[in-house]
Amino acid sequence: MTTVAVKGFSWRHAGRSAWAVRDVELTVEPGERILLLGPSGAGKSTLLAGIAGLLPTDTGEQEGEILLDGRPPTGTHRPGILFQDPETQLVMARSGDDVAFGLECRGMPAGAIWPRVTETLRTVGFGHPLDRATAALSGGEKQRLALAGVLAPQPDLLLLDEPTANLDPAGAELVRAGIAAALADRRRGMILVEHRVAAALPLIDRVVVLSAGGGVAVDGPPEKVFAEHGASLAAQGVWVPGSVPPEHRTTRTAGAELLRAERLGYRHRDRPTPALSDVDLAVPAGQVLAVLGPNGSGKSTLALLLGGLVPPSSGRVVATPALAAGGRGDTPRRRDATVPPHRWRAATLAGRIGSVFQNPEHQFVAARVRDELALGPRRLRRPAGEIAATVDDLLDRLRLAHLAEANPYTLSGGEQRRLSVATALSAAPRLLVLDEPTFGQDLRTWRETVALLGGLADEGRGIAVVTHDTDLVGALADRTVSLAAGRLTTPAEVA
Amino acid sequence: MRLAPDLAPPDARAARLNPLGKLGAVLILSLAVLASIDPVTPTVALVGVLAVLPFGGLAYDRLLRRAWPVLFGAVLVGVANMLFAADQGGAVLLAAGPVHLTTGSVAAGGALGLRVLAIALPGVVAFATTDPTDLADCLVQQLRVPARFAIGALAAYRLMPLLADEWELLGLARRARGVDAGRNPLARGRLFVATLFALLVGAVRRGGRLATAMDARGFDAATPRTFARRHPFTGTDAAVLAGGAVLAAVALAVSVGTGTYQPLVG
Numbered sequence: 001m002t003t004v005a006v007k008g009f010s011w012r013h014a015g016r017s018a019w020a021v022r023d024v025e026l027t028v029e030p031g032e033r034i035l036l037l038g039p040s041g042a043g044k045s046t047l048l049a050g051i052a053g054l055l056p057t058d059t060g061e062q063e064g065e066i067l068l069d070g071r072p073p074t075g076t077h078r079p080g081i082l083f084q085d086p087e088t089q090l091v092m093a094r095s096g097d098d099v100a101f102g103l104e105c106r107g108m109p110a111g112a113i114w115p116r117v118t119e120t121l122r123t124v125g126f127g128h129p130l131d132r133a134t135a136a137l138s139g140g141e142k143q144r145l146a147l148a149g150v151l152a153p154q155p156d157l158l159l160l161d162e163p164t165a166n167l168d169p170a171g172a173e174l175v176r177a178g179i180a181a182a183l184a185d186r187r188r189g190m191i192l193v194e195h196r197v198a199a200a201l202p203l204i205d206r207v208v209v210l211s212a213g214g215g216v217a218v219d220g221p222p223e224k225v226f227a228e229h230g231a232s233l234a235a236q237g238v239w240v241p242g243s244v245p246p247e248h249r250t251t252r253t254a255g256a257e258l259l260r261a262e263r264l265g266y267r268h269r270d271r272p273t274p275a276l277s278d279v280d281l282a283v284p285a286g287q288v289l290a291v292l293g294p295n296g297s298g299k300s301t302l303a304l305l306l307g308g309l310v311p312p313s314s315g316r317v318v319a320t321p322a323l324a325a326g327g328r329g330d331t332p333r334r335r336d337a338t339v340p341p342h343r344w345r346a347a348t349l350a351g352r353i354g355s356v357f358q359n360p361e362h363q364f365v366a367a368r369v370r371d372e373l374a375l376g377p378r379r380l381r382r383p384a385g386e387i388a389a390t391v392d393d394l395l396d397r398l399r400l401a402h403l404a405e406a407n408p409y410t411l412s413g414g415e416q417r418r419l420s421v422a423t424a425l426s427a428a429p430r431l432l433v434l435d436e437p438t439f440g441q442d443l444r445t446w447r448e449t450v451a452l453l454g455g456l457a458d459e460g461r462g463i464a465v466v467t468h469d470t471d472l473v474g475a476l477a478d479r480t481v482s483l484a485a486g487r488l489t490t491p492a493e494v495a
Numbered sequence: 496m497r498l499a500p501d502l503a504p505p506d507a508r509a510a511r512l513n514p515l516g517k518l519g520a521v522l523i524l525s526l527a528v529l530a531s532i533d534p535v536t537p538t539v540a541l542v543g544v545l546a547v548l549p550f551g552g553l554a555y556d557r558l559l560r561r562a563w564p565v566l567f568g569a570v571l572v573g574v575a576n577m578l579f580a581a582d583q584g585g586a587v588l589l590a591a592g593p594v595h596l597t598t599g600s601v602a603a604g605g606a607l608g609l610r611v612l613a614i615a616l617p618g619v620v621a622f623a624t625t626d627p628t629d630l631a632d633c634l635v636q637q638l639r640v641p642a643r644f645a646i647g648a649l650a651a652y653r654l655m656p657l658l659a660d661e662w663e664l665l666g667l668a669r670r671a672r673g674v675d676a677g678r679n680p681l682a683r684g685r686l687f688v689a690t691l692f693a694l695l696v697g698a699v700r701r702g703g704r705l706a707t708a709m710d711a712r713g714f715d716a717a718t719p720r721t722f723a724r725r726h727p728f729t730g731t732d733a734a735v736l737a738g739g740a741v742l743a744a745v746a747l748a749v750s751v752g753t754g755t756y757q758p759l760v761g
Contacts, residue, residue: 349670365672
C-alpha cells in the first residue's frame with residue numbers, strides 16, 4: 001500500500017516566471033480516494049505529474065519534495081496515471097499488446113504477462129479480442145483500454161487527470177464504470193482531477209482544493225466541503241452538484257431563414273456507408289438550433305457541410321438571399337445566390353458563415369490575438385479604420401483586451417474558446433456554426449460560452465450548434481433536432 | 496496493421512515469416528542489383544523473385560492490381576532515361592524532332608527501369624507482408640536495437656493516421672477563417688508552409704504527451720524489458736535469407752558469365 005507525502009512542493013516550468021504549483025503540503029494515506037479541485041491554473045495536473053514522477057529535473061525548478069513510501073517516484077516505482085487524451089496514451093497497434101506494454105517495461109516474465117492482460121481487460125469490461133486494432137476503437141473504448149494498461153501492473157495508487165473530459169457521455173460512462181470496477185476491492189487509492197463533481201461523488205471520500213495563490217485551500221470529506229464551500233467552488237469553475245443554470249424559458253422568435261439543407265448527404269472517401277444521409281434542416285436568424293447526437297452520428301460532418309467547408313455527396317446546402325447578401329467586399333455577384341456555400345471564396349464565406357471548431361487551436365493562424373481578429377475583415381478588404389474599430393469592439397465584448405498582444409497558443413482554455421468565437425465574428429457573419437463549443441470545459445468557461453452564444457442569437461444572428469452536451473441544449477437551444485447514424489431522428493419543422 | 500495491407504492476404508505465408516529473414520534477403524538482393532548497371536542482373540533477380548512469390552502465398556493478379564504504381568514508376572524512369580540518356584551511341588532507331596532514340600540510349604534506359612523494378616518490387620512485397628509491431632519486436636529481440644528507439648518509432652508510427660486527419664482539419668479551419676490561396680501559386684506555397692507549421696507544432700505536442708504517457712508506464716525504467724511476443728528465427732527464415740543471397744549470387748554470375756556485367760563503379 002502506498003503513502004504519498006507531498007512536502008512543501010513547488011514546481012516552475014523552465015522558462016516561466018510563475019510557479020505552476022506552489023507550497024503544497026499533502027499526505028495521502030493508503031487506499032484514500034481524493035478528488036483534487038482548484039481553479040484553472042492552480043496546478044492540479046502539474047501536481048499529479050509530480051506524484052507520478054513525470055517532472056524531470058531538467059525541465060524546471062523544484063522546491064520541496066514528493067515521496068512515495070519514503071522514496072521519490074521514478075522508473076517503475078510509480079503510481080499509475082491516466083491522462084485526458086486517449087489518442088496519445090495508446091502505444092501499440094493491437095489492444096492486448098498495449099496492455100502488455102507496461103508489464104514488459106517492468107520486466108514481468110513473459111509467461112505471466114498474458115494471463116494478467118486478460119484479467120485486467122476483464123476487470124475494466126473491455127469486450128474485444130486481444131488482437132483488436134486500437135485504431136478501430138471508439139474514444140471511450142480507447143480510454144478504457146488505456147485504463148487497463150495503467151492498471152495491469154496493479155498499482156496501489158491510481159492518478160486520474162480528467163479521464164473523461166475528451167469523451168462523449170456514452171464513452172465517459174464506459175470509462176467511469178471501468179474506474180469503479182478498478183476501485184471496487186478497496187485495495188487501491190486514487191487521486192482524481194475532474195470538473196464534473198456529480199459523476200465523481202460515488203468514487204471519493206476526501207476533497208482537496210488547491211488555492212490559486214498556492215497551497216491547499218480546503219481539505220475534508222465531500223459533504224462538508226460542498227456544503228461549506230460550494231458557492232466559491234462553483235465560482236472557480238467546479239461543477240458542484242446543482243450548479244447547472246436553469247433551462248432558458250423564453251424561446252426567441254425566428255427571423256428570416258438563412259441556410260437550408262435539402263436531402264443532404266455525405267460519404268467519406270474509402271468508407272462504404274455514408275456519414276450523413278437525407279438531412280432536411282433550416283437555420284433561421286435570431287435563434288439557436290441545436291443538433292444533438294452521440295459521437296459518430298455525423299454531427300461534425302453536418303457542421304462542416306453547413307459551414308460551407310466540404311462539398312456534399314448528395315443533396316444540397318442552399319444559402320437564402322438573406323444570408324448571401326452579407327460579406328460584401330469580395331466580388332459580390334448576383335449569381336452568388338445560386339452558388340452553394342462550399343464554392344464561395346474563403347473570404348466571402350467567412351463574411352457570411354462563421355465556423356467554430358471543436359479545438360480552438362486549429363483555427364489560430366496569427367501570432368497575436370489582435371492580428372487574429374483583424375484577419376477576417378482584412379481579407380474582406382475593409383478600410384483600416386473599420387478594421388481597428390471591429391477588433392477593439394470584439395476585444396472589449398469578449399474580455400480579451402488585456403490579451404491583445406498575447407500569442408493565441410498561450411491563452412487558457414476559456415480564453416481560447418472566447419477568441420475562437422471572436423475570430424469567427426470578426427468578419428461579421430450572420431450565421432455561426434459551432435462544433436462542440438463546450439467540450440471539456442470547466443463551469444466558468446461553460447457559463448461564459450452559453451451567455452456569449454445566447455447574446456449573439458438575441459442580436460439576431462443565426463446559430464447552429466452540434467453537441468452532445470444536454471446541459472448546453474437546455475440552457476440555450478430554441479429548437480433541437482437529433483442525429484443518429486447519419487440520419488435525423490427528430491423531424492425538423494421547416495419554418 | 497501493416498504498411499500496405501492490400502497487397503497480400505493477412506494469413507499469407509510470407510506474412511508469417513520473421514521480418515528480419517525477409518528484409519535481409521531483400522537487402523542482399525538489392526545490393527547486388529545496385530552494384531551492377533547492366534540489364535541482365537536485375538532481370539535474373541526479378542525472374543527469381545517472381546518465381547518464389549507464389550510460395551509465399553502471393554498471387555500475381557492481386558500484386559499487379561495493388562502494386563501497379565511501382566511498375567508504372569519503373570516504366571516511367573526507363574522511358575525518361577531512354578529519351579534523355581547521355582549515352583547516344585549505337586545505331587539510331589528513331590529521330591523525330593527532339594526525340595532521338597539510339598540502341599545505346601534504349602539499352603541504358605531499359606536497364607535503369609529494370610533496376611528500379613528489381614529493387615522496389617521485392618522491398619514493397621517484403622514491407623507489405625510485415626507487421627510493424629513484429630518488425631520492432633524482432634529488431635529489439637534479435638538485432639538488439641535499443642527498445643527506446645524501436646518501440647518509440649513504433650508508437651510514433653501509430654500517430655501517423657492522426658496526422659492525415661489533422662492536416663485536412665487544419666485546411667478546413669483556414670478556409671473557415673477566410674484564408675485561401677485561390678489560383679495564386681505564391682499564396683498557395685505560403686498557405687502550405689503555414690499549415691505545415693501548424694501541423695508540426697501539433698505533432699510535437701502530441702508526441703510529447705505520448706512520450707510522457709509511455710514513461711509513466713515505466714518505459715524510462717532501468718529494469719531490463721521482457722518480451723510478451725516471441726518471434727523465433729526458424730529454419731524457414733534462415734532458408735529465406737540464404738535464398739536471397741543465392742539469388743543475388745546467381746544474378747551476378749549469369750551477368751558475368753554472359754559477359755554483360757557492368758559494375759556501378761569502375
